[in-house]
Amino acid sequence: MEPSLDILSKEDVKKCINAEVLMEKLEFALADYSKGEDGGTQQPLRLTIPVDHYKGRQFVMSAFSQRENALATKVVGFYPENKDEPTHPSDIMLYNPLNGSLQAIMDGTVITEYRTGLVSAIASKHLANPTSKILAILGSGVQCTGHFNALSLLYNFDDVRIWNINIQSAEIAAKKLGKPCRVCTTAEEAVKDADIICTVTSTSTPVLNKDWVKPGCHINSVGAVKPKWQELESDLMRSSVVYVDSKEAACQETGDIIISKCEIYAEIGEVINGQKEARWHETTVFKSVGKLSHKKYIFIKYLNKLIYLYSQL
Ligand SMILES: NC(=O)c1ccc[n+]([C@@H]2O[C@H](COP(=O)([O-])OP(=O)(O)OC[C@H]3O[C@@H](n4cnc5c(N)ncnc54)[C@H](O)[C@@H]3O)[C@@H](O)[C@H]2O)c1
Ligand SMILES: O=C(O)[C@@H]1CCCCN1
Known part of the structure; x- marks a missing residue:
């Protein structure tokens, strides 16, 4: 059977977030990052794609954490002149680190707001x-x-x-x-x-x-x-x-x-x-420049647990 793919809207993500719990997780994540290789994370510098023709740019941030057993990519735009659309449109893809298959796609705007x-x-x-x-x-x-x-x-x-x-x-x-x-x-x-x-x-x-x-x-x-x-x-x-x-x-x-x-x-x-x-x-x-994708996958991992819980209800 094909593994199922969870899709979470902005509202779904909002329901999952508990700011106090996330603050604790983020503090551990920042500490791990600054331990270098001992922190157990793989996190190359993010890719920046200038879209100057439309006065925007896109960032692609990927990371893997052995400790969290999480593999994820966040894509976020920076379109400061957007009026009716978010200035920082964002989506996050969560993958199964064991085999690389896509597990979930979720809105990234709420996570960006909270995480920052x-x-x-x-x-x-x-x-x-x-x-x-x-x-x-x-x-x-x-x-x-x-x-x-x-x-x-x-x-x-x-x-x-x-x-x-x-x-x-x-x-x-x-x-x-x-x-x-x-x-x-x-x-x-x-x-x-x-x-x-x-x-x-x-x-x-x-x-x-x-x-x-x-x-x-x-x-x-x-x-x-x-x-x-x-x-x-x-x-x-x-x-x-x-x-x-x-x-x-x-x-x-x-x-x-x-x-x-x-x-x-x-x-x-x-x-x-x-x-x-x-x-x-x-x-x-x-x-803060916020490139730390590993911080995001802490969120994602957390959300993923909730996705799992919600899917059980
Ligand atoms: N460091 C990070 O991790 C991180 C994460 C998200 C956003 N950001 C950055 O933080 C900033 C704010 O993000 P946001 O999501 O609130 O964006 P936003 O588009 O919602 O708000 C931007 C604000 O800046 C104001 N502004 C625009 N030009 C200005 C100027 N010349 N002088 C003073 N104010 C001006 C706008 O009126 C608006 O209030 C952006 O630069 C964004 O790229 C950083
Ligand atoms: O890490 C982020 O989410 C932000 C997006 C906009 C540019 C700066 N970094």
């Missing part, structure tokens, strides 16, 4: 002041909600500010958060005295300057996903303690690292493993 915010939350747990009370989010798309929800699992913020280049979009995002927050007219106003700043924009030029940032603040920067793009001013990168998810990917894929020529102090996984210090009393930047 949760990884920034993990970085903040290690690198931000534990008593952080003021959160600023620059950018008001999918990752604005993703980051607010993920960070709210760890912090009880009493002041949340949002800024976006398009103020109407920031106002819409603010209403969705389900908690009072202030929409600011400038990025400088939004980040004043903030303890944690998340930059989640599609900008190609810096939106955050060194002089606006409170010393000791922690910044999660997830945009600038092209080698010539920057989200943070070079001076800010060079004067902060910089952490990344993957040194290999960060040095090839984001202008925030390449153009500023800043020093990378550590991968966040090295902090989790106790190999490098969490210098949270200094100004820290976590630069």
Whole structure:
């Protein structure tokens, strides 16, 4: 008999996700990644296909984990000018590692939203002041909600500010958060005295300057996903303690690292493993590029278990 193929829509995936469980799994995944070969993962640098003719690009990310016994590929687009379609359309294929056959195809957009915010939350747990009370989010798309929800699992913020280049979009995002927050007219106003700043924009030029940032603040920067793009001013990168998810990917894929020529102090996984210090009393930047497919297959493995459970009901 042919093995069956599970197909999961966005709604199906949403039903499967438990953010707290996933945060724990992601922390292990980051730690394993930074152990190199001892972490038991195979994860080549992702493939980037420029589709410049349509102002887009596509990334193909594959990984295998012996420990998780999972083999998967995520395909994600970056089409910042999409209006009626997601700007980051994504699908994930899960394979049987024993024989390579396809087991499931699922929506990847929900996973991308959760995974990115949760990884920034993990970085903040290690690198931000534990008593952080003021959160600023620059950018008001999918990752604005993703980051607010993920960070709210760890912090009880009493002041949340949002800024976006398009103020109407920031106002819409603010209403969705389900908690009072202030929409600011400038990025400088939004980040004043903030303890944690998340930059989640599609900008190609810096939106955050060194002089606006409170010393000791922690910044999660997830945009600038092209080698010539920057989200943070070079001076800010060079004067902060910089952490990344993957040194290999960060040095090839984001202008925030390449153009500023800043020093990378550590991968966040090295902090989790106790190999490098969490210098949270200094100004820290976590630069995320998100190529870590292995993080995604942790989700996928988890989802797969649920697919199995659901198929039994
Ligand atoms: N590091 C990762 O793992 C990871 C994962 C997913 C997305 N991303 C990146 O994070 C960023 C946000 O993703 P998203 O899914 O929220 O995208 P989105 O399209 O939903 O939102 C992008 C936001 O950026 C704003 N924006 C566009 N141009 C701007 C400019 N010049 N200045 C300031 N703001 C501007 C838009 O108005 C919008 O609010 C993108 O750059 C995306 O590629 C990174
Ligand atoms: O890892 C991801 O899902 C994202 C997609 C967009 C570009 C940056 N990385």
